[in-house]
Amino acid sequence: MTGIQIDTITAASRKRKVHIETWGCQMNIADSERMLALLEANNYELSRDGAETADLILLNTCHIREKARHKVLSRLGALNELKAKNPDLRIAVAGCVAQADGKKLIEQAPQIDVLIGPGKIDELPGLLRENMATGQSVVATGFDRHARDENDVGREAVSDDPVLHIPSVSGKPEVTRFVNIIQGCNNFCTFCVVPFTRGREISRAKDEILREVEYMVRNGAREITLLGQNVNSYGLDLMGRDDVPEDGGPFVDLLSSVAQLKGLERLRFTTSNPHDFTRPLARLFASQPKMGRHIHLPVQSGSNTVLDRMRRKVTVEQYLERINWLREEVPAIAISTDLIVGFPGETEEEFEDTLRLMSAVRFAFIFAFKYSSRRGTAAARFAGQISESVKVERLNRLNAIQDVITAEMVANEVGRTKDVLFIYESRKYPGIWVGRTKEYRSVRVNSSANLLGMTLPVRLTSGNKVAMLGELVN
Ligand code: SAH
Ligand code: SF4
Ligand code: F3S
Numbered sequence: 001m002t003g004i005q006i007d008t009i010t011a012a013s014r015k016r017k018v019h020i021e022t023w024g025c026q027m028n029i030a031d032s033e034r035m036l037a038l039l040e041a042n043n044y045e046l047s048r049d050g051a052e053t054a055d056l057i058l059l060n061t062c063h064i065r066e067k068a069r070h071k072v073l074s075r076l077g078a079l080n081e082l083k084a085k086n087p088d089l090r091i092a093v094a095g096c097v098a099q100a101d102g103k104k105l106i107e108q109a110p111q112i113d114v115l116i117g118p119g120k121i122d123e124l125p126g127l128l129r130e131n132m133a134t135g136q137s138v139v140a141t142g143f144d145r146h147a148r149d150e151n152d153v154g155r156e157a158v159s160d161d162p163v164l165h166i167p168s169v170s171g172k173p174e175v176t177r178f179v180n181i182i183q184g185c186n187n188f189c190t191f192c193v194v195p196f197t198r199g200r201e202i203s204r205a206k207d208e209i210l211r212e213v214e215y216m217v218r219n220g221a222r223e224i225t226l227l228g229q230n231v232n233s234y235g236l237d238l239m240g241r242d243d244v245p246e247d248g249g250p251f252v253d254l255l256s257s258v259a260q261l262k263g264l265e266r267l268r269f270t271t272s273n274p275h276d277f278t279r280p281l282a283r284l285f286a287s288q289p290k291m292g293r294h295i296h297l298p299v300q301s302g303s304n305t306v307l308d309r310m311r312r313k314v315t316v317e318q319y320l321e322r323i324n325w326l327r328e329e330v331p332a333i334a335i336s337t338d339l340i341v342g343f344p345g346e347t348e349e350e351f352e353d354t355l356r357l358m359s360a361v362r363f364a365f366i367f368a369f370k371y372s373s374r375r376g377t378a379a380a381r382f383a384g385q386i387s388e389s390v391k392v393e394r395l396n397r398l399n400a401i402q403d404v405i406t407a408e409m410v411a412n413e414v415g416r417t418k419d420v421l422f423i424y425e426s427r428k429y430p431g432i433w434v435g436r437t438k439e440y441r442s443v444r445v446n447s448s449a450n451l452l453g454m455t456l457p458v459r460l461t462s463g464n465k466v467a468m469l470g471e472l473v474n
Contacts, residue, residue, distance in 0.1 A: 017047035019054035020169055023071060024062025026227050026270065027118075027198075028095055030178045032060045032169045035094065035124055042125040046171040051082060054089065056128070061095035063193050065372035072097050076109045083111050090131065092116060092124070096197035100376075102141045110137070117141035118183070119199055143184075143199035165215050173220035175423040175453045179212050180204065181254065182228035182235075187273065189300075190311045190378035191343065191371060194229050201228075203235050206254055213258055222453050223266040223292075223421055223436075224258065231269045232276040248280030255281075259290045265455055266421060266438070268292040274299065274322050275313045282325035285333060293330055294364070294440035297322065298338035302357025303350035306343055309382070316357060323361055334364035334439035341398060342371040342391035345384035351394050358401055364409060364439065365465070366402050370395055406465045413441070413460050417473055420458040422451040434467070442467040 018039050022032045035058060036046065047054040057079060062068040076093070083089050092114035093105065099117035106112050113131045116124055120140040127138045168174040184199040185192075213224050228234060235250025236242065244251070259267050267290045272281075274297055285291050297319075301307050304315050326333050339354060358366070370391040373380045420443045422435035433451040435443050435458075443458055444467050445451070458470035 015043055015045045016055040017053060018044045018056040018058060019047040019051045020058045020060065021051075021075065022060045022169065023068060024060070024064065024095065026178045026225065027180060027229070028060045028062060029169060030166075030180045030227055031094070031118060031121060032058070033166045033178075034121055034180075035060070036169055037166045038122065038124050040167060042128075046167075046169075048171070051079070056090045056092060057082070058092045058094060061093060061097035063096035063100045063197050063374075065369065066374075067372065069097055073109070076111065080111050090114065090128065092128070094118070094121070094124075096193065099141050099197040100193060103139055106137050106139065113137055115139045115141070117143075118197065119143035166212060175221060175421065176223040176225070177216045177221040178225050178227050179209060179216070180228065181209050181226045182231060182233065185229040186233070187230060187275070187313070188311065188378075190309065190382070191340065191374065193374045193377060196376055198229065201230065201233060201237050203237050203250070206235075206250075206257065209254065210257060210261070213261055213264070217261060217263040220453060222264065222455070223268065223423070224264060226255070226258065226267070226269040228269075229271060230273045230276070232272050232278070232281065244276045244278050246278075246280075248278045248284070252278070252280050252284055255284055255291075256288065259288050264290060266290055266292050268294070268440075270296045272297055274319050277322050279325050282322070282329050285326065286329040292440060293332060293438040294334040294336065295326060296336045296338075299357065300338060300340050301343065301346075301350070302354035303346075304353075306346055306350050306353075309345060310340075310343060310379070316353070319357075320360070332439070334441070335361065336365045336367075336440070337361075337363050339366055339368045339398065340371050341368065341394040342386035344371070344379055344382035344386065346371075346386055346394075355398065355401055358398070358405070362405050362409070363402065364441075365406060366398075368395055368398050368402070403465065410463045410465065410468065413468060414462060415460065417457050417459045418443070418470075419455050420445070420470065421455045422453065425450075425452065443470050444468070445470050445472055447472060 020032050020036060022028050051057050059072060059075060061072040079091055090113045091111055093112050094116045095118060098115050106115055114127045116127060119142055123140050127140055131138050182201055182203045184201045185195045186201045188195050232244060232251055234254060255267065272295060299319050300310055300312055302316055307315065323335060341351065418437040420435035420437055422433045424434050426432040426434060431446055431448060433445050433447055437443060445458055457473040459473055460468045460470045462469050
């Protein structure tokens with residue numbers, strides 16, 4: 001680990017301004033915040049007026065679907081103009097596109113000064129210094145440790161991280177914050193780039209996580225979401241095992257400890273893979289009052305044959321069993337999911353199995369995606385790639401079904417009173433406060449008082465799939 005180094009060349013001069021743009025999942029938000037922490041320790045501060053006046057523009061990129069990648073490339077094209085106006089401007093590209101494309105991306109976009117993969121984040125200040133000293137583009141990708149060494153197995157990892165005071169990337173103290181607990185993924189679902197762009201699973205030490213959460217709560221956070229591509233397998237690498245112990249193992253233990261922290265109101269986690277979702281984890285939702293009453297449990301498809309080709313390791317029946325565990329513990333728990341339509345070879349019958357699963361489970365909300373072929377993944381080479389028009393048609397049908405379910409659920413909420421944690425005031429409409437119920441439904445309330453960070457009872461008066469409107473009780 002590089003640690004924090006003060007940039008001696010500029011320490012005496014004005015602070016450099018960094019502008020950060022983040023695409024992709026919450027893990028990228030957490031990574032952007034960590035990069036900001038490293039930069040702040042090296043004489044940078046967040047640019048208050050965006051890219052125009054920045055000395056450094058950092059793009060933290062996503063590679064999950066082709067569309068996400070395109071957005072990054074077109075943004076890079078637009079930044080060329082800024083660079084032409086200001087030759088001292090530095091452009092850094094981080095995240096999953098940086099890892100996936102490496103040097104090739106610099107050949108396509110020579111305006112990039114620093115290219116840095118998710119496994120090399122701590123090297124950012126050093127890479128910037130190198131680029132400034134040499135004027136040459138610098139590249140750092142790959143992963144140093146794909147697994148902890150043998151000596152680490154069987155004992156708790158010791159914190160070796162000096163960067164625990166993580167600012168929010170918005171530059172403001174935020175009520176809701178993300179904390180990474182595990183990097184990478186070992187699952188290799190056949191459609192997915194993540195194991196290639198994020199490497200294998202490496203868990204952070206528990207005491208390090210607790211200290212980071214404590215710092216955030218001291219600085220105004222009331223809700224914490226623990227993050228990983230596969231949070232349920234937190235700590236298995238430290239124990240040297242592949243399956244979660246009967247008692248729920250290190251993840252349940254971690255959640256129980258984080259929930260003890262004073263000042264924390266709500267605890268969430270994402271993403272939870274149904275594969276290693278355990279009954280003790282379901283029980284925690286009932287036994288631990290700080291747990292949100294929502295879980296994101298991606299299923300991807302309602303067809304066992306498709307799930308098998310996706311290498312998801314769980315059947316539809318096993319997925320439904322996990323939903324039952326959760327609903328036995330907390331009948332009103334909100335369950336959301338990810339679905340992919342048009343996976344290679346998906347027949348009409350297999351697609352309809354997904355529609356049937358949706359009707360059976362009744363998800364609170366879904367993220368539905370058209371399958372996007374990713375170079376290097378197994379499914380990209382599968383026969384039976386589905387045409388764009390069929391994917392669009394299936395996506396529309398699926399979203400139409402969910403819209404009906406969501407509308408029914410929203411109507412059912414009207415008239416109820418729910419505890420809402422207020423997370424921000426609308427910038428466009430001052431006096432409108434936006435918060436969330438424990439079930440992760442967004443709620444808007446009109447109030448002249450400052451509600452930031454408060455949890456208050458709200459009577460829900462109307463709503464749509466985006467948000468509900470409500471009135472403060474009292
Ligand atoms: N680790 C999480 C998923 C992370 S990726 C899990 O396994 O549950 C987030 C979502 O993006 C996935 O759940 C999947 O629905 C979608 N996704 C990933 N790769 C995709 C691809 N090649 N095409 C379309 N959607 C994809
Ligand atoms: Fe991708 Fe599967 Fe890992 Fe999720 S579990 S990140 S979908 S490989
Ligand atoms: Fe995207 Fe990488 Fe997250 S590909 S979804 S930013 S892990």
